[in-house]
Amino acid sequence: MLTERAAALDAADPLAHIRDRFLLPDGVVYLDGNSLGALPAAVPAVVEDAVHRQWGTDLIRSWNGNGWWEAPLRTGDTLGRLIGAAPGQTVVGDSTSVQLFNTLLAAARMRPGARLLLTDPDHFPTDQYIADSVGRLLGLDVRRVPAREAAAVLAAEAGNVAVAAYAPVDYRTGELYDMAALTAAAHAAGALMHWDLCHAAGSLPVELDAIEADFAVGCGYKYLSGGPGAPAFAYVARRHQAGFDHPLTGWHGHTEPFAMSGTYAPGDGISRARISTPPLLSMLALEAALTAFDGVEMTAVRAKNLSLTGFFQDCADTLLDGLGFTMATPRDPERRGSQVALRHAEAYPLVAALTARGVIGDMRAPDLLRFGFNALYVTHADVLHAVQELHAVVTGGAHLAPAFQQRPTVT
Amino acid sequence: MLTERAAALDAADPLAHIRDRFLLPDGVVYLDGNSLGALPAAVPAVVEDAVHRQWGTDLIRSWNGNGWWEAPLRTGDTLGRLIGAAPGQTVVGDSTSVQLFNTLLAAARMRPGARLLLTDPDHFPTDQYIADSVGRLLGLDVRRVPAREAAAVLAAEAGNVAVAAYAPVDYRTGELYDMAALTAAAHAAGALMHWDLCHAAGSLPVELDAIEADFAVGCGYKYLSGGPGAPAFAYVARRHQAGFDHPLTGWHGHTEPFAMSGTYAPGDGISRARISTPPLLSMLALEAALTAFDGVEMTAVRAKNLSLTGFFQDCADTLLDGLGFTMATPRDPERRGSQVALRHAEAYPLVAALTARGVIGDMRAPDLLRFGFNALYVTHADVLHAVQELHAVVTGGAHLAPAFQQRPTVT
Numbered sequence: 029m030l031t032e033r034a035a036a037l038d039a040a041d042p043l044a045h046i047r048d049r050f051l052l053p054d055g056v057v058y059l060d061g062n063s064l065g066a067l068p069a070a071v072p073a074v075v076e077d078a079v080h081r082q083w084g085t086d087l088i089r090s091w092n093g094n095g096w097w098e099a100p101l102r103t104g105d106t107l108g109r110l111i112g113a114a115p116g117q118t119v120v121g122d123s124t125s126v127q128l129f130n131t132l133l134a135a136a137r138m139r140p141g142a143r144l145l146l147t148d149p150d151h152f153p154t155d156q157y158i159a160d161s162v163g164r165l166l167g168l169d170v171r172r173v174p175a176r177e178a179a180a181v182l183a184a185e186a187g188n189v190a191v192a193a194y195a196p197v198d199y200r201t202g203e204l205y206d207m208a209a210l211t212a213a214a215h216a217a218g219a220l221m222h223w224d225l226c227h228a229a230g231s232l233p234v235e236l237d238a239i240e241a242d243f244a245v246g247c248g249y250k251y252l253s254g255g256p257g258a259p260a261f262a263y264v265a266r267r268h269q270a271g272f273d274h275p276l277t278g279w280h281g282h283t284e285p286f287a288m289s290g291t292y293a294p295g296d297g298i299s300r301a302r303i304s305t306p307p308l309l310s311m312l313a314l315e316a317a318l319t320a321f322d323g324v325e326m327t328a329v330r331a332k333n334l335s336l337t338g339f340f341q342d343c344a345d346t347l348l349d350g351l352g353f354t355m356a357t358p359r360d361p362e363r364r365g366s367q368v369a370l371r372h373a374e375a376y377p378l379v380a381a382l383t384a385r386g387v388i389g390d391m392r393a394p395d396l397l398r399f400g401f402n403a404l405y406v407t408h409a410d411v412l413h414a415v416q417e418l419h420a421v422v423t424g425g426a427h428l429a430p431a432f433q434q435r436p437t438v439t
Numbered sequence: 440m441l442t443e444r445a446a447a448l449d450a451a452d453p454l455a456h457i458r459d460r461f462l463l464p465d466g467v468v469y470l471d472g473n474s475l476g477a478l479p480a481a482v483p484a485v486v487e488d489a490v491h492r493q494w495g496t497d498l499i500r501s502w503n504g505n506g507w508w509e510a511p512l513r514t515g516d517t518l519g520r521l522i523g524a525a526p527g528q529t530v531v532g533d534s535t536s537v538q539l540f541n542t543l544l545a546a547a548r549m550r551p552g553a554r555l556l557l558t559d560p561d562h563f564p565t566d567q568y569i570a571d572s573v574g575r576l577l578g579l580d581v582r583r584v585p586a587r588e589a590a591a592v593l594a595a596e597a598g599n600v601a602v603a604a605y606a607p608v609d610y611r612t613g614e615l616y617d618m619a620a621l622t623a624a625a626h627a628a629g630a631l632m633h634w635d636l637c638h639a640a641g642s643l644p645v646e647l648d649a650i651e652a653d654f655a656v657g658c659g660y661k662y663l664s665g666g667p668g669a670p671a672f673a674y675v676a677r678r679h680q681a682g683f684d685h686p687l688t689g690w691h692g693h694t695e696p697f698a699m700s701g702t703y704a705p706g707d708g709i710s711r712a713r714i715s716t717p718p719l720l721s722m723l724a725l726e727a728a729l730t731a732f733d734g735v736e737m738t739a740v741r742a743k744n745l746s747l748t749g750f751f752q753d754c755a756d757t758l759l760d761g762l763g764f765t766m767a768t769p770r771d772p773e774r775r776g777s778q779v780a781l782r783h784a785e786a787y788p789l790v791a792a793l794t795a796r797g798v799i800g801d802m803r804a805p806d807l808l809r810f811g812f813n814a815l816y817v818t819h820a821d822v823l824h825a826v827q828e829l830h831a832v833v834t835g836g837a838h839l840a841p842a843f844q845q846r847p848t849v850t
Contacts (some may be wrong), residue, residue, distance in 0.1 A: 085464045090795065157688040157703040161687070278565045388500070
């Protein structure tokens with residue numbers, strides 16, 4: 029019955045043909061694209077050209093001749109379409125941590141009277157650490173308020189909050205929050221809204237311009253499939269660009285970078301959010317990867333992701349009942365991102381045993397099994413297979429083998 | 440006569456065979472390795488493997504299985520050998536600007552009583568901008584003092600200077616400063632010494648440990664030939680690691696990164712200087728590039744670079760006399776890095792015309808022609824050819840063509 033349902037859903041999938049834009053290994057069901065996206069088919073040739081022709085042959089001339097100088101803003105605009113950002117507001121480069129620091133500190137400087145910085149106690153660790161770092165440098169108190177309580181705290185602290193820094197999707201449970209509502213609540217309280225889109229960009233129809241978000245950052249290697257450690261992006265709403273006063277004043281953000289002036293004078297528009305020389309092999313891989321989204325509407329991606337995650341939940345209800353799992357991800361589609369997390373006391377060995385059988389998810393301590401679904405290359409048949417394999421592991425006890433009990437450095 | 444001398448010098452060159460470790464384009468004399476190093480022959484296969492097998496096939500499993508997690512410290516130790524840093528003090532990742540900000544701010548925090556930050560008015564622009572940014576965040580005054588006057592100012596301001604931030608090589612003129620003497624002067628004044636090694640790493644026998652430098656940063660894409668925008672590196676002397684209190688507190692620097700704690704607790708040793716996920720394609724390219732230095736002593740690199748730069752100066756004396764050039768680079772080998780800069784009123788069109796003839800250098804506004812010499816792949820015959828071509832251009836007037844008069848975005 030589940031087999032027929034998977035087949036029917038896949039047969040009716042309007043994005044089914046997009047899977048051919050990825051090079052997926054044989055014998056693997058890949059449900060960890062929320063950590064590292066799969067390899068887009070367009071990437072290898074672009075990277076080879078970047079190495080051999082652009083670097084090896086054209087050498088320094090590539091800055092002009094092969095458009096290296098324009099890459100951060102060019103790729104930013106391409107990526108901007110996927111997050112609802114009109115051109116000229118998105119720059120690509122550096123890591124998410126660095127972009128987060130740079131934009132969060134600049135945002136806080138725009139509210140000099142306010143003394144509070146709000147962030148989520150369930151936010152990804154770096155986001156919390158960087159908020160603390162910015163708070164310490166600027167003398168702001170950092171208060172950790174869960175996303176669902178943030179609107180009330182903003183109302184109570186109206187005028188006191190400089191920035192509210194949140195993520196639309198909880199990186200562990202996949203719970204989805206209402207970006208428009210929280211942005212409006214921040215603005216009503218006189219605060220600026222800062223979004224971390226790591227788990228949203230490429231998986232949801234984020235609408236930064238429409239909801240009047242102020243700042244956003246995100247990474248290039250999850251649902252955007254830009255490759256390991258792909259550069260991050262930063263969004264600075266056009267209305268804030270002239271006042272964008274950031275700490276990472278590298279020469280690429282200067283208004284006349286090649287004048288080699290000893291005094292920083294920020295460039296116009298989003299160009300001032302450039303920092304310095306980006307890692308071009310990784311940058312050009314990301315740019316090539318984004319072509320996998322050509323002609324794909326984010327509403328279609330969202331519809332399929334909801335279908336995949338909903339189907340996973342249904343399969344789990346049927347196949348994993350009574351086996352020690354609980355569902356950590358909301359069942360309400362309105363409150364669900366593009367991943368499903370299950371809690372189980374044996375989370376690590378279960379994920380390890382599953383990986384050995386070719387079904388790749390990941391885990392987050394202490395007890396979460398995470399499965400991410402990228403609509404561009406995951407099928408409903410993959411979903412069913414993954415849950416069937418998990419059922420087989422947990423009922424057969426494969427995870428009890430010593431090889432799966434020892435947690436390595438990175439999981 | 441110059442031809443014979445070039446041939447004799449090349450015939451006696453103990454590093455001549457290292458040139459085979461690079462893929463140099465036909466018909467090009469490349470004297471811009473101080474801006475973007477040439478492509479090492481070891482790189483393409485490593486990048487192809489990183490894309491196809493590590494990313495495409497092994498996917499997320501590469502963090503453990505292919506050593507991605509260890510790459511920043513592993514590559515740091517390899518690079519450390521070239522800058523006189525014993526293992527466990529160098530980390531690779533992010534850009535020079537970012538590493539500069541992170542280490543300079545951390546250094547300044549170690550001298551809470553001091554109110555001054557010294558840097559060079561001739562320092563690369565980013566270094567000056569970042570010093571200003573750090574000064575503003577911590578309430579320090581930034582004073583620009585030329586390298587040759589820094590020791591005297593340090594002595595006069597003993598106790599008041601938190602950090603002295605300098606480069607051993609002037610990025611425009613190639614002038615070399617005495618790292619040991621300035622480091623000692625900083626320490627005598629109670630200050631910490633911060634070095635930017637962008638134009639030194641891979642071209643000089645830098646001895647960070649021996650001179651007791653405190654902090655250093657540098658880029659991977661100049662003399663280290665790590666590729667366009669290759670990750671930078673940061674050196675934190677072992678004695679400062681326990682007190683290294685940096686602003687870019689990404690999760691990779693946490694003592695237990697996978698515990699996903701909401702509070703930052705820095706890791707042991709150099710691991711705390713990790714920031715976050717590095718751009719792995721660019722990182723692995725850099726790691727492969729560093730194998731070009733296998734078995735090569737930096738003293739031999741230095742000897743050859745001095746021979747190349749000295750021969751360039753001799754050729755220029757003979758061939759460019761009376762043609763409007765002046766020598767901007769010291770003739771004293773003790774005061775010369777691995778580049779030669781000539782001043783000429785027509786610097787931009789001359790460099791453009793030279794490039795069109797296959798001799799690639801670069802220029803820095805307003806009037807500097809820069810030629811960088813990487814001992815691993817430049818020959819004395821290249822040097823002579825470059826000066827002969829420059830003579831031909833300037834005497835023949837090729838640079839007066841309209842095509843060479845319009846300066847593009849990036850030069």
